[in-house]
Amino acid sequence: xxxxxxxxxxxxxxxxxxxxxAAIEAAHQQYMADPSAGRVTVQLAAxxxxxxxxxxxxxxxxxxxxxxxxxTGSGVRETVIKLEDGFNARLNGIVRTALETVDNVKVSNxxxxxxxxxxxGHQAGFICGIKEDGSGxxxxxxxIDGVEVMNCTAYGINPHEITYNMIVKNSIxxxxxxxxxxxxxxxxxxxxxxxxxxxxxxxFNIQNETKNLILRENVAYDxxxxxxxxxxxxxxxxxTIQRGNIPPVGSTVIPWVSDIQIIGGSYYxxxxxxxxxxxxxxITITDADIFGNQRQGVRIEGSKNVTVDGSRIYNNSQExxxxxxxxxxxxxxxxxxxxxxxxxxxxxxxxxxxYSDGAINARYGVREEPTNDDNGPTNTFLQxxxxxxxxxxxxxxxxxxxxxxxxxxxDFVLGTDGGDEMRGxxxxxxxxxxxxxxxxxxxxxxxxxxxxxxxxxxxxxxxxHLTLVGAAPINGTGxxxxxxxxxxxxxxxxxxxxxxxxxxxxxxxxxxQGGDGNDIYYVDSAGDVIxxxxxxxxxxxxxxxxxxxxxxxxxxxxLVLSGSAHINAIGxxxxxxxxxxxxxxxxxxxxxxxxxxxxxxxxxxxxxxSGDTVAENADxxxxxxxSSISYVLAPNVxxxxxxxxxxLNGTGNTLANFIVGNDGANKLSxxxxxxxxxxxxxxxxxxxxxDTDTVVYAGTRASxxxxxxxxxxxxxxxxxxxxLKNVEIIQFSDGRLVGEVWQxxxxxxxxxxxxxxxSNPSNPAIPVETRVGSSRSENLLxxxxxxxxxxxxxxxxxxxxxxxxxxxxGSGNDSINGGAGHDRLYGDAGxxxxxxxxxxxxxxxxxxxxxxxxxxxxxTFVFNTRLGTAKTDRAYNFDSVKDFNVTFDSFWLDNAVFKxxxxxxxxxxxxxxxxxxxxxxxxREKDDYLIYNKKTGVLSYDADGSGSKEAVEFAQLxxxxxxxxxxxxxx
Numbered sequence: 001x002x003x004x005x006x007x008x009x010x011x012x013x014x015x016x017x018x019x020x021x022a023a024i025e026a027a028h029q030q031y032m033a034d035p036s037a038g039r040v041t042v043q044l045a046a047x048x049x050x051x052x053x054x055x056x057x058x059x060x061x062x063x064x065x066x067x068x069x070x071x072t073g074s075g076v077r078e079t080v081i082k083l084e085d086g087f088n089a090r091l092n093g094i095v096r097t098a099l100e101t102v103d104n105v106k107v108s109n110x111x112x113x114x115x116x117x118x119x120x121g122h123q124a125g126f127i128c129g130i131k132e133d134g135s136g137x138x139x140x141x142x143x144i145d146g147v148e149v150m151n152c153t154a155y156g157i158n159p160h161e162i163t164y165n166m167i168v169k170n171s172i173x174x175x176x177x178x179x180x181x182x183x184x185x186x187x188x189x190x191x192x193x194x195x196x197x198x199x200x201x202x203x204f205n206i207q208n209e210t211k212n213l214i215l216r217e218n219v220a221y222d223x224x225x226x227x228x229x230x231x232x233x234x235x236x237x238x239x240t241i242q243r244g245n246i247p248p249v250g251s252t253v254i255p256w257v258s259d260i261q262i263i264g265g266s267y268y269x270x271x272x273x274x275x276x277x278x279x280x281x282x283i284t285i286t287d288a289d290i291f292g293n294q295r296q297g298v299r300i301e302g303s304k305n306v307t308v309d310g311s312r313i314y315n316n317s318q319e320x321x322x323x324x325x326x327x328x329x330x331x332x333x334x335x336x337x338x339x340x341x342x343x344x345x346x347x348x349x350x351x352x353x354x355y356s357d358g359a360i361n362a363r364y365g366v367r368e369e370p371t372n373d374d375n376g377p378t379n380t381f382l383q384x385x386x387x388x389x390x391x392x393x394x395x396x397x398x399x400x401x402x403x404x405x406x407x408x409x410x411d412f413v414l415g416t417d418g419g420d421e422m423r424g425x426x427x428x429x430x431x432x433x434x435x436x437x438x439x440x441x442x443x444x445x446x447x448x449x450x451x452x453x454x455x456x457x458x459x460x461x462x463x464x465h466l467t468l469v470g471a472a473p474i475n476g477t478g479x480x481x482x483x484x485x486x487x488x489x490x491x492x493x494x495x496x497x498x499x500x501x502x503x504x505x506x507x508x509x510x511x512x513q514g515g516d517g518n519d520i521y522y523v524d525s526a527g528d529v530i531x532x533x534x535x536x537x538x539x540x541x542x543x544x545x546x547x548x549x550x551x552x553x554x555x556x557x558x559l560v561l562s563g564s565a566h567i568n569a570i571g572x573x574x575x576x577x578x579x580x581x582x583x584x585x586x587x588x589x590x591x592x593x594x595x596x597x598x599x600x601x602x603x604x605x606x607x608x609x610s611g612d613t614v615a616e617n618a619d620x621x622x623x624x625x626x627s628s629i630s631y632v633l634a635p636n637v638x639x640x641x642x643x644x645x646x647x648l649n650g651t652g653n654t655l656a657n658f659i660v661g662n663d664g665a666n667k668l669s670x671x672x673x674x675x676x677x678x679x680x681x682x683x684x685x686x687x688x689x690x691d692t693d694t695v696v697y698a699g700t701r702a703s704x705x706x707x708x709x710x711x712x713x714x715x716x717x718x719x720x721x722x723x724l725k726n727v728e729i730i731q732f733s734d735g736r737l738v739g740e741v742w743q744x745x746x747x748x749x750x751x752x753x754x755x756x757x758x759s760n761p762s763n764p765a766i767p768v769e770t771r772v773g774s775s776r777s778e779n780l781l782x783x784x785x786x787x788x789x790x791x792x793x794x795x796x797x798x799x800x801x802x803x804x805x806x807x808x809x810g811s812g813n814d815s816i817n818g819g820a821g822h823d824r825l826y827g828d829a830g831x832x833x834x835x836x837x838x839x840x841x842x843x844x845x846x847x848x849x850x851x852x853x854x855x856x857x858x859x860t861f862v863f864n865t866r867l868g869t870a871k872t873d874r875a876y877n878f879d880s881v882k883d884f885n886v887t888f889d890s891f892w893l894d895n896a897v898f899k900x901x902x903x904x905x906x907x908x909x910x911x912x913x914x915x916x917x918x919x920x921x922x923x924r925e926k927d928d929y930l931i932y933n934k935k936t937g938v939l940s941y942d943a944d945g946s947g948s949k950e951a952v953e954f955a956q957l958x959x960x961x962x963x964x965x966x967x968x969x970x971x
Contacts, residue, residue: 002030003041013052013084017062020044020051024069031068031104039070039104046074049081055089061096061127067103071095073110076148080111085118092160093127094152097139102128106143114152116177125149125156125176129163129185140164148172149180156199158182165189166213174198179205179236180223183213184244192216201227201236203270208244209255215239217264224271224294238267238293243279245336254337258282268292273299274316279332279342281305288312294319297354297362302332302342310351317362322391326354329368329380329397343374349382356389361471365394373398385414387434388454388469394434410447413440424449433457459483468492473508482517500540514542523550526778532556549781552576561585566601566783575611584621586781586801598623604801607631624802624820633657641820641838642666647682652689660838663855663883665720679722680856681883687725694729694736695722698856699887701732701742710739718887782807782819795830804839809846822857842892845879852881854889862971863954864894867941871950880956884963891968893930898941900929904970912968919963923951932963 004023009016020042027040051062063081065071073079083094094112097105105128112125126149128142142163148171149156156173159166159182166189173180173196180196183189185208195218196203203220206213224236243256257280266289267274274290274297277283281304288311290297297316300306308327317324327349332342347368354365365387368380380397387394394415408426415422415432421439422431426446433440433453442449442462449463454470458477465484466476473490480498487494489507496503500517509527516539521530523546532539532555543558544550551570552559559569561581569578571589578587582600589596593611600621605614607627616623616636624639625631630649633640638655642648642662650659654672661668663681670677670689677686678696686695697704697715705716713724724730730737735744772790780789780796786803791810798807800819807816808826816825816834818841825834827846834843835853842860843852852861861884865877892909895901904910918928921935926945933940937959942951957963 002027002037003043005043005045007045009045009047009049011050013050016049017051020049020063020071024064024066024071027069028066035068035104039068039106041070041072044071044073044079044081044110046078047080049079050084051081051094052084052087053089053091053094055087058090058122059092059099061093061098062091063095064098065095065102065105065107065128066098067101067105070106070108071110072106072108075109076146077111079109080113082113083115083119083123085115087115087123088120090121091123093124093158095125096127097129097142099130099137101137102130102139102142104141106145107147108143108145110147112147112149112152114150114154114176116151116153116175119153122154123152124154124158125152125173127155127158127160128166129159129161131161138162138164143167144169144171146170148174150175153177155182156180156196158184159186160184161208162187163189166191169193172196173203176200178227179203180220181205181218182207183210184208186210186213188212190214190216191218193218195219196238197222199223199236200225201234202240203237203267204239206239206241206257206260208257210257210260212259213261215260215262215265219265220267221269227271235271235294237273237276237299238270238290239274240276241278241280241283242276256280260284262286262288264288266290269318270294273297274313275299277301277303277306279303279334283307284309286310291315292318295324296328297326298328300327300329300344300347302330302334302344303347304345306344306346307348307350308352309348312353314353314355315358315360315362317356318360321360322363324362325364325367326356326362326390327366329366329372329378331369331372331374343372343378344368344380345374345378347378347380349380350384352385354385354387354394356391357471362390363392364396365390367396368398370398387414387432389471391472394432394454431463468506478515514539516540518542520545521556522546524548526550529553530556551778566785568781568783569596570781584783586783586799588781602802605637633659642680660856670726677727678856679720681719683720684722685725686722686727688727690726692728693726694731695724695727696731698733698858700734701737703887704732706730706737718885786821791828800837809834845877847877849874849877850879852879853883854881854885855883857888859885859889860892861889861955862892862894864892864897864971866897867952867954870952871940872953874953878954878956882958884957884961886962886964886967889967892971893968895970898929898970900927900943900945901970906971909969909971912965912970914965917965917968922946930965930968932957932961934960934963937961 004027006019006023023042027042030040053062054060114123130137130139155178156176162185164187166186169192171194176199179202180199181204183206203223220238227234227236241257241260259282262285264287269292272295274293276299278301284307286309290313293316297313313326316326329344329347334340349366356362410427411424411429413422413424413431415434415438423441428447429449431440431451433451436455440460444462450465452467456474459466459479464481467486468474468476468488475493476485477495478485478497482499484502485494487505487510491508492505493511494503496514498516501514502520503512504522505512505528509525511529512521513531518540519542521544523544526548530553539555542556545560545562547563549568552572557574558577560579561567561569564582566583568586571594573591575592576589576594578596580598580603584601585598586604587596588606593609595613596605597615602621603623605625607625614634618636623637626641626643628643632651633653639658640650641660642650645663647664649667651669652671652675656673657675659668660678661680661684665682666684668677668686670693672690674691675693703717707714715722778796780798782800787800787805789798790808791798791814793811795812796814799817800807800823802820804821805823809828809832811829813830814832818825818836820838822839823841826844827834827850829847831848832850836855836859838856840858844862847865861881868876915927916929919932921933923942923946928945931940937957938953939955940951940953
């Protein structure tokens with residue numbers, strides 16, 4: 001194919017136009033001499049070709065193409081044809097076909113830039129076509145390929161008036177003042193693989209009696225956000241197919257656009273519709289993706305024989321939740337020309353996926369407006385579509401019913417948005433229910449059937465299963481069969497009624513009611529609530545499977561932890577069966593004789609009933625039992641910690657056990673294995689049993705008096721007098737006694753350290769778990785990681801475990817237990833009960849009247865909340881410290897509250913000045929600020945010492961403690 005090269009673009013627009021015009025004329029002459037040789041190419045060199053037009057003749061293009069010419073560049077974005085600055089006049093085509101008969105023309109591989117920022121008026125990028133006015137002139141076989149048209153004040157690519165066989169492919173139109181691509185009276189051709197975005201009005205505008213045009217795999221997005229009409233934002237669509245408003249010359253009738261095929265492509269995020277079909281006929285939309293548009297996905301208005309087939313239309317109506325439909329069918333009143341009402345007739349919506357699943361949902365999937373009635377049937381037809389998630393329903397089409405009678409096979413029976421009576425007949429049928437009055441009818445022995453409902457629904461007789469869909473909080477009810485009821489992601493209420501049911505609420509905090517029968521529940525949220533009938537109601541034996549920590553509600557017997565997460569299982573007053581997973585679990589059966597099986601992982605058990613059974617397999621981790629009754633460790637369980645103050649017995653097994661007593665007089669027996677035993681407070685009897693056993697004391701060797709021999713020894717201190725048998729090693733904080741040999745400086749790894757400097761340990765190698773409660777009263781249980789747990793509202797039970805936890809009560813009257821680590825425990829507001837358990841704990845009672853226990857270890861009690869205003873004004877902060885040990889424990893007093901005590905900070909507490917502390921009933925000197933009454937055990941603060949103001953009581957301790965200034969630190 002011959003090529004004429006045009007080089008050296010300049011800044012002189014008129015010179016550039018003349019160069020290109022001369023080349024086009026030469027190429028046209030070559031073509032006309034021998035058309036059979038094909039088009040002659042005019043190739044513009046790379047660079048920017050600034051051009052100008054005729055300000056006195058808008059229909060004359062800056063560059064005009066003649067028959068047989070291909071105008072091409074050196075590549076997209078290499079060659080740019082740009083309108084000069086300040087042209088400011090109408091120009092119907094920066095590039096266009098001349099107003100004469102033109103055939104076999106092509107434009108390719110270049111950019112047309114309308115220079116919108118430096119021009120006003122109406123300038124289009126490309127125009128072709130000519131009116132058929134009796135002169136015999138026509139324009140045919142026009143091709144645009146690989147052209148980018150941008151920044152025009154009007155249209156991008158605009159075949160205008162009449163063009164035969166128009167091909168536009170692989171091209172881009174953007175930032176134009178009206179439409180990106182236009183087909184105006186185009187007869188035949190194809191627009192393929194084009195992209196139109198960020199144009200002020202429509203992405204594609206197919207109008208004015210265009211016929212037999214295919215739009216294949218085009219993309220239109222972000223169009224229609226700047227177009228103004230009569231001073232208001234009018235918006236635009238991804239594709240608009242519409243009749244124009246001007247009749248052809250010599251006619252009073254405006255022909256409709258017809259026989260248009262949209263095949264594939266994506267149309268999204270446009271200012272109005274994805275696709276608008278208006279006053280047109282024989283339009284098909286096939287295999288398209290239409291989503292995220294501000295209004296309807298597809299809007300069919302006053303049109304006939306429109307088919308939407310096999311497309312995906314979803315998440316439209318982004319202008320507002322529930323404002324617009326995914327597909328809308330309506331009439332059109334022609335106020336532009338005929339003053340006639342046109343109805344949408346013979347619309348087919350088939351084989352589509354139509355849904356909303358975002359934060360903003362459409363009103364209906366398909367809605368035909370009731371006014372689109374034409375005084376008779378409109379023959380709207382829907383078949384084999386999939387719907388879900390719309391706010392008001394799937395289908396709202398007056399007078400239309402989906403086929404609702406199935407076959408003897410397995411049917412999919414689709415309900416409409418009217419009240420349907422659906423019969424699947426025999427077979428395993430699936431029903432889609434989306435209207436509150438839908439009825440599903442099945443007979444006995446007609447298969448196993450399933451209802452998928454986007455509205456509240458109760459299963460009828462002989463229907464087995466129900467699944468709720470959509471985002472709305474709706475409820476589902478079963479029947480007397482063994483039902484499977486499944487919720488959606490919202491808050492659901494599921495009722496099983498009779499039968500052995502399976503209830504799965506899905507995401508959200510659900511209310512699950514199994515009713516009679518042996519029911520199974522699946523729980524994935526700590527907020528799920530299970531309600532079972534009481535025993536007189538034949539509630540059955542029920543089982544919960546959960547992936548979250550969970551507490552069994554009343555009359556539910558069994559709880560199984562699923563997955564591998566570190567979660568907890570809490571029972572109820574029934575005899576429960578609790579089963580752990582492969583993680584580190586806490587299992588607490590509460591009241592009743594419970595069977596607890598931890599499985600793999602390092603599990604913790606709470607035992608409080610003589611009938612409680614703990615079952616562990618070999619190699620099932622390192623496990624711990626916390627018991628409030630006398631207890632013998634089951635096989636394969638390593639550790640036992642007694643709780644409370646009762647005189648309990650703790651017995652080991654054949655493993656190397658760790659056994660800890662409580663504050664009562666305990667009998668601890670290690671049995672076989674190299675055991676470690678710690679008695680705690682009270683007069684304990686400790687028998688190591690066989691092998692090499694160790695008894696641990698928290699203090700130094702000098703704090704204890706030892707009598708007797710290895711076989712029968714007595715160890716006495718302020719904690720009590722313990723009797724030791726068969727104990728080979730006695731461990732103190734400063735060394736150990738092995739037989740009769742003292743080994744100074746040999747200590748266990750968990751030695752608590754300096755009693756007067758409370759610890760604040762933190763191990764960065766241990767992961768941190770965070771859990772926050774709610775306004776309800778909850779059991780919030782930690783795991784083996786470092787736990788950060790905050791109770792918020794409600795009267796909560798909060799428990800740590802083995803690591804160094806931070807536990808906060810929140811505003812309720814809470815029970816807080818730190819577990820085995822070195823914990824920080826905060827009561828916050830409310831009347832709280834706080835126990836440090838083992839480890840070196842720091843306890844903050846917070847506001848109100850709290851009860852505090854340090855238990856074993858070197859514990860610190862912190863007072864940092866405002867005191868009352870009078871001596872016995874205990875409304876703000878008066879705590880009872882039940883087990884303060886002058887040997888091991890300390891008080892921290894915040895100088896923001898206890899202002900006379902001097903300076904100090906929590907990272908470096910300052911020992912209280914010994915002059916500031918006095919034992920007695922009142923201050924005797926002006927600097928007697930802290931007063932301990934040994935007869936009553938009350939601790940007071942007197943801000944002016946022996947002055948006239950009364951001391952304010954802030955703590956209740958045990959009576960007759962040997963309390964001294966060294967027990968207090970200032971922070």
